[in-house]
Amino acid sequence: MSLNRIKIESLARVEGHGGITVDFKEGKLSNVTVDIHEGPRLLETIAQGRTPSEVVSLTCRICAICTLSHRYAALRAMEKALEIEVPPKVRLMRDLMHCGEMIESHALHVFLLALPDYLGYPSAVHMAPEYLEDVQAGLRVKRFGVRLMELTAARSIHGENPVIGGFGRYPSKSELLRFKYEAESLIPDAERGVEILRNLRQPTYMEEGMTFMCTKPEHDRYGWVADRILVSNGQEFNAWDYRKLTNERVVPHSMAKRSRFQDKPYFVGALARFNLLGERLDGVAGEHFRRCYNLSWIRNPMYNNVAQAIETVWALEEAPRIIDKLLTHEEDPAIVAPSRDKGAGSAAVEAPRGTLYHHYEIAEGRVVHTDIITPTAQFLDMMESHIRVAAKNLTDEGDTDNIELKLEMIARAYDPCISCATHLVKVRGL
Amino acid sequence: MIASKTQAAKPKVGFYGFTGCAGDLLAILHCEDELLDIFNAVDVRSFLMASSEVHDDEELDVAFVEGSITTDHQLESLADIRKRSKVLVALGSCACFGGPQTARLGYGDWKERFKKVYGNTKHTVAKPFESRPLDEHVKVDYYIPGCPIDRYQFFFALTRLAQGMSVELTTFPVCAECKWNENECLLLKAQLCLGPVTAGGCDSRCPSHNLPCIGCWGPAAEANVASEIDLLKERNFSAEEIVSKLRLFGGAAMVRRFADLLGIKAEVPARRPRPKKVREPVVAGKAKKKSPSKRPAAKSRAKKR
Numbered sequence: 001m002s003l004n005r006i007k008i009e010s011l012a013r014v015e016g017h018g019g020i021t022v023d024f025k026e027g028k029l030s031n032v033t034v035d036i037h038e039g040p041r042l043l044e045t046i047a048q049g050r051t052p053s054e055v056v057s058l059t060c061r062i063c064a065i066c067t068l069s070h071r072y073a074a075l076r077a078m079e080k081a082l083e084i085e086v087p088p089k090v091r092l093m094r095d096l097m098h099c100g101e102m103i104e105s106h107a108l109h110v111f112l113l114a115l116p117d118y119l120g121y122p123s124a125v126h127m128a129p130e131y132l133e134d135v136q137a138g139l140r141v142k143r144f145g146v147r148l149m150e151l152t153a154a155r156s157i158h159g160e161n162p163v164i165g166g167f168g169r170y171p172s173k174s175e176l177l178r179f180k181y182e183a184e185s186l187i188p189d190a191e192r193g194v195e196i197l198r199n200l201r202q203p204t205y206m207e208e209g210m211t212f213m214c215t216k217p218e219h220d221r222y223g224w225v226a227d228r229i230l231v232s233n234g235q236e237f238n239a240w241d242y243r244k245l246t247n248e249r250v251v252p253h254s255m256a257k258r259s260r261f262q263d264k265p266y267f268v269g270a271l272a273r274f275n276l277l278g279e280r281l282d283g284v285a286g287e288h289f290r291r292c293y294n295l296s297w298i299r300n301p302m303y304n305n306v307a308q309a310i311e312t313v314w315a316l317e318e319a320p321r322i323i324d325k326l327l328t329h330e331e332d333p334a335i336v337a338p339s340r341d342k343g344a345g346s347a348a349v350e351a352p353r354g355t356l357y358h359h360y361e362i363a364e365g366r367v368v369h370t371d372i373i374t375p376t377a378q379f380l381d382m383m384e385s386h387i388r389v390a391a392k393n394l395t396d397e398g399d400t401d402n403i404e405l406k407l408e409m410i411a412r413a414y415d416p417c418i419s420c421a422t423h424l425v426k427v428r429g430l
Numbered sequence: 431m432i433a434s435k436t437q438a439a440k441p442k443v444g445f446y447g448f449t450g451c452a453g454d455l456l457a458i459l460h461c462e463d464e465l466l467d468i469f470n471a472v473d474v475r476s477f478l479m480a481s482s483e484v485h486d487d488e489e490l491d492v493a494f495v496e497g498s499i500t501t502d503h504q505l506e507s508l509a510d511i512r513k514r515s516k517v518l519v520a521l522g523s524c525a526c527f528g529g530p531q532t533a534r535l536g537y538g539d540w541k542e543r544f545k546k547v548y549g550n551t552k553h554t555v556a557k558p559f560e561s562r563p564l565d566e567h568v569k570v571d572y573y574i575p576g577c578p579i580d581r582y583q584f585f586f587a588l589t590r591l592a593q594g595m596s597v598e599l600t601t602f603p604v605c606a607e608c609k610w611n612e613n614e615c616l617l618l619k620a621q622l623c624l625g626p627v628t629a630g631g632c633d634s635r636c637p638s639h640n641l642p643c644i645g646c647w648g649p650a651a652e653a654n655v656a657s658e659i660d661l662l663k664e665r666n667f668s669a670e671e672i673v674s675k676l677r678l679f680g681g682a683a684m685v686r687r688f689a690d691l692l693g694i695k696a697e698v699p700a701r702r703p704r705p706k707k708v709r710e711p712v713v714a715g716k717a718k719k720k721s722p723s724k725r726p727a728a729k730s731r732a733k734k735r
Contacts, residue, residue: 039449039500040558041531045543046678054678057644058530064453064578108459112480123481125469135466143462154639155632156460157453157578158646161639168639408482417452 018416020407022391029395032388034380034411047370052078052338052360053164055367059358062372063417064157065108068101068149069351070372071162072225073358078164080345081362082338089329090166090336096322097152097162098224098349102315103190104145104156105352106270106308109415110193111138114305117409118200134196137189141312144186148179148319165336173327180323183316187284190316193309194288205399206390206410207299210382211264212272213245214355215348222273222280222314224350230276231261232298239348242357246373258381259373265381268354269415270307271297285314301386302413308352341365351375353415376416383414441491441592444476446511448497448504449561450529453578454522455479455496461581472592489514492591496521498528499567501556512568517591520563520570521584523577523679527648531561532681563683572597575629577646577679583631600631603650604643608634616642620665622675627653627684646679649687 023031043062047055056078060071072094079086111134112124121127128135146156151171153159161168171179216230217223229237229245237245246259260266274281274289275298281289288310297303346359354375361369387407394403447455459480461468468474472492475485493515499505512518520526528535534543540560564570574587574597587597604625608615611634616623623642625634629650636643662672676684 039497039504039556039561040544040547041449041500041561042540042543042547043530045546046530046533050674050678054644054674057646058678061451061453061530061577064451064456067451067453104460112459116482122483125466125481126483128466139462139465142460146460146462154635155578157457158451160636160641160644163641168636168641 020387020411022387022407024395027395029388029392032384032391034384034387036380044370044372047367049366049368051365052082052362052367055360055370056164057158057160059370059372060158062374065105065417066101066351066353066356066374067158068097068153068162069349069356070358071153071159072098073347073349073356074360075162075164076225076347076349077345077358077360078362080347081343081360082164082345083340083343084165084336084338086166086336087333089170089326089331089333092322092326092329093152093167093170094162095225096319096326097149097159099315099319099322100145100148100152102145102224102352103312103319104142104149105415106312106315107138107142107145107190107193109352110197110305110309110312111135111142113415114412115193115196117405117412118197134192137192141186141189141193141316144182144316148183151175151179163335165338166333167335170332176323176326180320183319183323187313187316190309190312191284191288194292194306194313197306197309198292202296202300202302203406203409204296204300205393205406206301206386207296208386208389209299210301211261211266212275212298213261213266213268213378214273214276215239215350216277220280222277222282224273226348229348229355231266232272232276239357240346240359242346242348242359242373246357246378248373248377259378260381265385266378267301267382268375268378269304270311270352271301271304272354273350274307274310281310281314283314283317285310285317288313301383301410304413304415308415344369353417354379374417376414379414379416383411383416386410440471440473441594442475442488443472443588443592444486444490444493444511444515445474445479446476446493446495446507447479448495448508448525449500449531450497450522450524451578452479452496454525454576457576457578457581458584461585464581464585468588472588487514490516492517492519492588494519494521495564496525498524498531498561498563500531500561501558503556505567508564508568517571518564518568519572519574519587519591519597520565521574522579523575523646523648523681524561525564525570526573526575527679527683528561528563528681529577530678530681532563533677533679535560535562535681563681574599575647576631580631580633600629601651602630603653604628604630604632604634604637604647606630607632608637610634611638613637616640617661617665622662622665622667622671624658624675626658626661627655627676628680644679645676645684648680649684655687 019035021033021035043058047058056074059074060067062070116123116127119127124135149156149159154161212232214230215226216228217226227239229239245261248259278289292306342363344361348355348357356375357373359371360367387410390407390410394400445455475488475490478484493511495518499508523529574583583599590597607630608625616637621642624645625637625643627650628643628645629647632647
């Protein structure tokens with residue numbers, strides 16, 4: 001295998017094992033680090049020299065919970081590189097599968113991972129006896145997301161049905177209709193998450209101004225896929241200029257690389273999307289957004305939980321709209337073949353937890369360069385910063401009861417890929 | 431008191447994840463209808479992804495372990511889990527075979543690749559090394575393959591193990607399921623399908639969607655390997671293409687089985703001997719309690735490798 005270039009600047013992946021270390025010296029906060037212990041996989045180097053379709057199957061395995069966002073980003077980047085234009089039905093199917101992932105991931109995070117903190121339980125299972133209806137509502141919404149992914153991608157995790165140039169198989173009309181009605185019937189269940197979170201008091205000890213980033217769809221509606229990136233300072237970038245936005249670097253305490261924009265940490269995720277594009281939200285979700293939004297949303301990452309709950313409602317409203325459009329396309333298009341065997345392509349999509357970039361370079365039908373920047377890698381510095389502010393404020397005020405939980409809740413609000421999210425904080429020397 | 435007695439009667443189970451995508455543990459969380467039942471049927475002592483209540487210093491009846499081992503810390507914690515568990519189950523392709531991160535095992539280029547990704551930064555969190563499946567480090571009692579695992583295979587295994595019974599999963603390849611699903615054969619359409627050699631249990635998911643099997647469940651116990659190689663070579667696929675596809679998910683395990691047929695012996699990594707202290711766990715004063723009857727007698731299919 002002859003390789004003319006390997007220039008890899010992005011992480012293996014983040015989901016899984018991380019930690020937070022807060023150091024004190026003589027009672028004073030001296031250092032805060034979010035440590036990522038996740039073992040390195042070097043998947044970018046495994047991609048080297050493989051065919052584009054093998055690499056699509058490989059890179060979606062970076063993360064189980066963002067698998068379809070990875071696949072969507074990979075397909076878009078590969079298709080740009082290989083000059084493939086997919087028909088409208090393919091784009092609609094991909095948007096539908098993306099809805100499935102948002103619904104599943106957000107319902108899991110809001111109901112099963114975040115809510116137990118607010119209500120004082122170690123898990124949703126412990127929460128169930130007291131809050132059975134809420135847990136079951138969350139599970140119903142989550143299960144619908146899982147099934148929507150199964151319908152569109154063939155499997156809820158690492159579904160192989162979406163391929164370069166199209167889909168292996170399309171769902172039938174009757175299946176689509178069934179999913180449409182089910183989505184509509186689940187909106188009240190999803191709204192329950194919004195209502196619970198809206199009535200809880202959000203802690204404020206970590207508040208600090210943030211820079212936000214998200215993809216900006218060309219149309220004037222809300223959405224998760226675009227070639228333009230919007231930053232909260234008003235600047236806009238092309239997705240293929242993503243390196244100017246992310247500026248990755250390696251740090252000793254983390255197997256995940258870190259990102260900074262103009263030397264400042266930044267936030268990606270539902271909260272960023274709502275701060276930048278929230279006005280575009282329509283329907284019931286739009287109403288919830290306008291009722292819940294307040295100025296703390298630009299300083300307080302805890303509102304990411306509320307934003308995710310509202311985004312779940314929007315996804316349940318959007319899925320039937322996509323299905324209606326899908327039903328107007330009778331013919332199942334054949335998989336589009338590439339028109340060339342070399343090229344370069346970058347693409348951005350919004351994963352549930354923030355903007356995800358994939359970049360590939362292909363020569364003689366083989367991938368020669370892979371660069372992937374995940375949302376968690378981008379917001380780790382911001383998370384570290386919010387935890388530092390919280391640790392300082394809490395210790396200055398002598399409010400150190402349950403400090404581990406308080407700091408963990410901040411990390412969880414970011415919804416880092418889930419296994420990181422559950423048990424994070426280690427406080428030393430206090 | 432009665433309540434605590436009932437609690438004690440339930441088998442103690444732990445769920446652990448190492449290097450991988452966490453997809454196998456997530457697949458368990460995706461059992462929405464059964465999730466609360468699972469947590470009621472067994473005494474879950476550790477499931478970090480789902481609950482912050484963790485008891486990691488106790489003996490377990492069954493440990494389910496996902497992911498492969500890539501750092502010294504993981505190796506220590508795997509050894510500890512093994513020591514505390516009567517039965518250890520490898521969950522998913524990464525734990526069973528090493529997964530995609532072992533796709534280049536044996537090429538000897540890991541250090542170089544690590545440097546390409548991370549540069550010269552000295553990591554303080556852990557000492558990393560090239561990925562290996564669980565059974566190259568500790569004894570594994572059962573293998574539930576899959577990328578990710580199938581929930582029904584997991585239910586089956588959990589139910590049997592919770593009652594102290596043995597587990598036998600599918601030994602046939604994807605190809606068999608494909609026939610039951612009456613799919614058109616993709617090999618006949620000259621596509622590089624790994625269905626004939628890949629472990630079944632996924633309900634031939636990809637061929638049922640008109641897509642070739644990519645081998646993500648690892649090697650099947652009852653596969654006619656020679657015939658597959660002949661078929662693929664007849665269809666003008668090169669040995670390089672075939673090896674590349676087999677290695678992507680089957681990792682070391684797949685290549686070991688195909689080496690002779692493909693003439694790639696030189697690249698096959700040696701099986702690393704397990705450290706002795708880990709292989710024979712001795713818990714002071716407790717070792718004698720372990721009766722052979724507690725460990726299911728039947729061997730899993732992967733033992734036949």
